[in-house]
Amino acid sequence: MEASFKMRVMRVFFVLLFLVTVKAVNPSLNDDVLGLIVFKADIQDPKGKLTSWNEDDESACSGSWVGVKCNARSNRVVEVNLNGFSLSGRIGRGLQRLQFLRRLYLANNNLTGSITPNIATIDNLRVLDLSNNNLSGVVPDDFFRQCGSMRVVSLAGNLFSGNIPSSLGSCSAVANVDLSFNQFDGNVPKEIWSLSGLRSLDLSDNLLEGEIPEGVEALKNLRSVNLARNSFSGKIPYGFGSCLLLRSIDFGDNSFSGSIPSDLKDLVLCGYFSLSGNAFSGDVPDWIGEMKGLQTLDLSRNRFSGLVPDSLGKLWLMKTLNLSGNGFTGNLPESMVNCTNLVALDVSQNSLSGDLPSWIFGSDLEKVSVADNKMSGRVKSPLYSLKKVVVQSLQVLDLSHNAFSGEITSAVSHLSSLQVLNLSYNSLGGLIPASIGDLKTCSSLDLSYNKLNGSIPREIGGALSLKELILENNFLTGKIPMSIENCFPLTTLILSKNKLNGSIPAALAKLTNLKTVDISFNNLNGSLPKQLANLPNLLTFNLSHNNLQGELPAGGFFNTISPSSVAGNPFLCGSVVNKKCPVRLPKPIVLNPNFSGDSDPGSPTPMSGHKRNILSISALIAIGAAAFIVIGVIGITVLNLRVRSAASRSPAALDFSAGDDYSRSPTTDANSGKLVMFSGEPDFSSGAHALLNKDCELGRGGFGAVYQTVLGDGRSVAIKKLTVSSLVKSQEDFEREVKKLGKVRHQNLVELEGYYWTSSLQLLIYEFVSRGSLYKHLHEGSGENFLSWNERFNVILGSAKALAHLHHSNIIHYNIKSTNILIDSYGEPKVGDYGLARLLPMLDRYVLSSKIQSALGYMAPEFACKTVKITEKCDVYGFGVLVLEIVTGKRPVEYMEDDVVVLCDMVRGALDEGRVEECIDERLLGKFPVEEVIPVIKLGLVCTSQVPSNRPEMGEVVTILELIRCPSEGQEELLG
Structure with missing residues (x-):
């Protein structure tokens, strides 16, 4: 890092020396060329955008210099526009030589370092745009001391910290100031509130605090003000109402309190007004309807109370109204039928009551949420009117967490553009209408926690866009319809806490996008289709508390399924439920009545002319069982x-x-x-x-x-x-x-x-290997069984050598896990249980995987896929998991109270986010060489690649480990 910095400094020095020498020889070389070449020397240009900038040119105004514009009369540079050039490095002092520069655009690059102190002192500079880079540090307080010509200042989207420089208040001609998305803190300099020429002020997404002072009426030309997502407090002072040109006000997500200043009613041109996420209280004043230009009104997440003002019906231009998260009571005023341009309405999380207004379905609304209120009445009444008209606009309808009753009318299918329908947590009864299948565009359907009865209609398969189907906690009966296989995008299927019966349809296995399935607390029976093991994206599958039987599917998600997800099924068997399955004979027993006793009883013998004795199937079974x-x-x-x-x-x-x-x-x-x-x-x-x-x-x-x-x-x-x-x-x-x-x-x-x-x-x-298994030392050991880093590395290297030797001998281990790695009296690892699958030719991969289910977490994903050949790469995967287990001291799969943690995923995520300490056994902290541990972890992750061809050979693994292992004597003493 230091060497790179020195080289950059030397490079700039030699460029300057060269140009100064050239300028001495050739006085026609102007300052623009000199300044731009020096600027270029300080930055990196990976896409070669600035290759046209040539120090041999007498002028930068030849027309060939990319991003450079000149004044035709003076032949001097007046604009440099390098937006989005992917430049990196620092902004040097070269640009200060461009004394005729009026507009500088360096936005959307990767520039770093602090801001050049004198860049704002260029006499004619009017536009300074450094937004969306990685510039950092404090902006000097006198940065804008000579900014008389400045019109536009944008430092947005950087990492600047400290106070906003007070010298900004001396930019009397400035019209647009954007300092958003930085880390500025403290109070806003009071001088800024008196910039009479200011048209746009954006200080959002910083750490600013304090109150807005009196006297803001001086901002008479202000069109837009955004203070959102800071820590401003106190009341909003009077004065903004005097800024009659204001069109956008956003004070959201601060700590403002009190009431809305009444002078804001004069802002008839204001189209956007947001006070969301503050502590305003009291009634919303009726004069709000005088702000006739409002298109967006957001008063959400405050402490407003009382009735929703009837005057909202005067805001006929309004498109978005958000009153959620307050304490409004009563019902929505009927006057809002006049808000014919309304597109989005959110009044959720209030205390509204009464019936659902019928005008909701007679307008052009696209999104409606009245969730989490106290609204009641029969939901069928407003929906019934849909029989007379097809509503093509409504996309989201959320009536959840209310007290609606009655039935869901079949006319719901007239909501032809509906994407989200949430009627959960109400008191709806009756059947799910078959017309629900006509909602072709619906991606989320939630009817949970109601009193619905009858069966799930087979027409549900017509809702081809469904991604979420949530019907839990109703009184539904019957079978899960086979037609659900048509809902191919489905990712979430929640049918729990009903009275469903019958078997789980194999059609579910066709829904390859499924991530979450919950069919718990029903009366489902039969065995689970084996095809479910092929679902590639499955994260949870809760089938607890049913009457399911037989063995769980082998492979895929079901190798790591939580015991709580299968509880309450007394006839299920397998290692997860700690119950052995009945032994299945590899082939049916066939008894030969002419069997002499010397031949194999499992193979037929010719009769040599004797008449065959034909037995019934039941007789054969009885005789076979007895035999x-x-x-x-x-x-x-x-x-x-x-x-x-x-x-x-x-x-x-x-x-x-x-x-x-x-x-x-x-x-x-x-x-x-x-x-x-x-x-x-x-x-x-x-x-x-x-x-x-x-x-x-x-x-x-x-x-x-x-x-x-x-x-x-x-x-x-x-x-x-x-x-x-x-x-x-x-x-x-x-x-x-x-x-x-x-x-x-x-x-x-x-x-x-x-x-x-x-x-x-x-x-x-x-x-016999005396010191027991590696598992005991990692997970059951007390102090005497603790393994140092040196010992752990030796176990990893020795195990890798053993597997490489097996693979060289054409033997696949199949069952790599810490219980099969033993430690001898010298601390050397011994790999056991190798090659046993070769003794059992009748085991296919599914039976084999069930035989080694104790290896949960070690099994390569190809065990779950019939079409992928089982090779030595399966051992490499198991070895990779073993490496991570040794380094972290954690089991390959950990079952938490309500979660399953897979070691590979945990380590990969922690390493990606720089949380290395979470990847190392806490007993090793401070006692390991980082230069060995990190490469070993990365090697383990490479070995656990989902794609077999991406995993290395075990011989290569041994070579890599031997290259990693180069400890000094001091380390050996420390870690031994």
Whole structure:
């Protein structure tokens, strides 16, 4: 930064030196060229707009200099207009040499720094427009000390602070002053209120305070005054009524109080009058109707009370009337039928009462809101008149939060241009008319919290533009109509707290724009359509308190759905509701009456001329179920006998066969399983007992439970008891795949030491890793389990190396998560549970995802899409989530009281907004090198890209991590 500044200073110096030298040699070179070239040297011109400015030209008035205009007689520059040129840098002193300059326009660029002190002293300067840049700092109090010719001053849309310079009051000829959208504070200099030539004054959106002083009648030429969104207080003084040319007054969003000055009634030319967001009180004076030029009257968010003045009916030019957020009582005056130009009417949040005026539907109103009042009567009455006329103008009708009763008439369809209809929080009854489907342009329909009954009409599908459909808290019955699939733009569907029944239509899955769905507290039944998992934009789906059953859809949003969103459905199953689903057999059981006992019972056998015995479906099911139970009982009995036998046998009693590529394995017969250890002789004298001892269980995952067992030689091993036996391959295929996994060796992989096989029981034997899982250290650990940054980085790097090795061996892990990363006694990470999906060929991605639902938050989005191939990039995604989990110390998905926080989204948002500290485990704060942590976080975010092709290979990840890891010795001592 400092070097760049020095280079810029040197550049300007050499340009000045060059031009001064040239001017000495060539006196014809005028100050305009010199000044503009010096100005150009101070700025950056990324679009090359100023390439025509050439220091070799004798004059800037040749016509080729872009943005420059000259006086034809004097041949001197009188205007520089560089609006919107994308210029950056600072405004230097070069422009001060342009002594004939009258108009300077530098608006809508990226200029920075403070304002050049002497730029306003150019004798002939009349227009100074520096608006919409990034200029900052304090404007010197004497900035306008020589501004006798100034007509227009605009510093709007910058970052100026401090007081408004009092010298502005000496610009006696100034007509337009715009200082809006800055950070000016303090009081407005009193000299400004006496600028008799002032036509427009805009001080809005600053931090100004204080009161408006007396004597504003001096502003006799004032046409527009805007003081909105500051902290002005006190009363509005008399005097503005003397400014008879005033056409626009905006005092909104301040702290003004008191009553409206009566002299304002003389402002018959005033078209815009806003006092919104203040503390004005009392009645609105009846003389308001004398301001006959009013087109916009905004008195909202004050403390006005009493009746809405009848004199408003005299304002026949009025287009917008906003009286919301006050304490008005009574009803709207009938005289307002004369306001034939009225387009927008907002009287919400008052205490108005009575019927809805019928003139609302007989005018050209486009937006009407009478929400949150005390209006009553039968809403059918005014709507009934619509049968006689089609209202083409009304676009927004909000009658919510009142006490309207009666029915919604079918004539509502005559509101042919309606976009928003809100009748919520009333006492409306009866049916939803079928004609509601004729509202072709309606994007939001809210009929919630009424007493509507009957069913949702199938004609609702005719409302093709609906984005929001909210019908909650009524007495609606029947099914959700299939025709809703026609409402393709729908993003919000709220049908909760009704009496709807039937199943959830699969047609909802066609509404790909859906973000929020709430069908809770109904009587819906059946299972959820699996296609709902394909909804790409879904954020919430509340189906609680119904009679739904079966397993939740796998993939997409449903992998992270909140438990509260599925509560109250006793027949739902899955990990979210903590209830196992019934085991589904991979294929139907077919019993062969000629089965001999030697062939596979799952495959048919030729009859060899014997007549087939044909059984009914019910008989087959009954026989199959009985056979399944008998086989299970026999299997358990045999297993218990075998375990007891193994416990009483000595290691030497096992007979090992030779000739295997690995170590010796026991022989198999009809009464025993096959045990294979890849190195050394097995000794399970206590292993079988451990499998039956719950005290030795280390944990459970999607594929089975894990137990610790001590071999006869005193060595501990971990045994995974697979719980997916019905889905496992044949023995031959199973052994082939396990032996492949047994050959995979890496210092950061949990070593597979052997296996045990029977047709009903499969065990995988792993090395035992002593310090437990990474999950325990991150989320369950006390002080002794705390991981320093060095240790965390080693876990990240080691895990990356393990995955890269797996991918090099053509093995996809499928189940990356912190519970599958173990820490050994040396602090090295060991990745476990790899490659198990290869043992289960009958699992498609949806079944697989349900088997590893404990990996919520780690699963790549392509699991939810049938058409996308599952590749190593799924592991890269899970690794990216793991990286963010390690750095932040937070779980991939956190369930709050009324929200779900996804770690990837949280980190990405915090990093984008510069809130880096929220991305780092608070236990690490002050004890980590920023130059390592930030790149690691960014690497994690790249790995979790939604598009698989945008994720790096794991080999590339290892290389990147090794480049990041370059700590000094001091850091190692600090962080170790």
